[in-house]
Amino acid sequence: QVQLVESGGGLVQAGGSLRLSCAASGRTFSGYAMGWFRQAPGKEREFIATITKSGDSTYYADSVLGRFTITRDNAKNTVYLQMNSLKPEDTAVYYCGARWHSWGLTTNEYKYWGQGTQVTVSS
Secondary structure, three states: OOOEEEEOOEEEEOOOOEEEEEEEOOOOHHHEEEEEEEEOOOOOOEEEEEEOOOOOOEEEOOOOOOOEEEEEEOOOOEEEEEEOOOOHHHOEEEEEEEEEOOOOOOHHHOOEEOOOEEEEEEO
């Protein structure tokens, strides 16, 4: 069982930056690949980024490649999403997910989810 809590969302102007955090409970955090997804109003939840359980590999959606960076600190049971050069179209609720062992690119591959944190980018 893993419980996830996201934080760090807020209102930012276009071109600005935010850093999201996702804190996980439990002693087996290092056994889970982690992912970030987002959901805009009226749209399906979409994949943003994922990181292996060790943190040695990452993968990004084309829409955020070069602007967002996913990292993790297994000693702190936390995964991060650094978001730079934000655009109004990045406005969404951002969720982190945990998947045992290997990473995934779709929502149905993740068993555990946080409650989400709102990111709003103004133009």
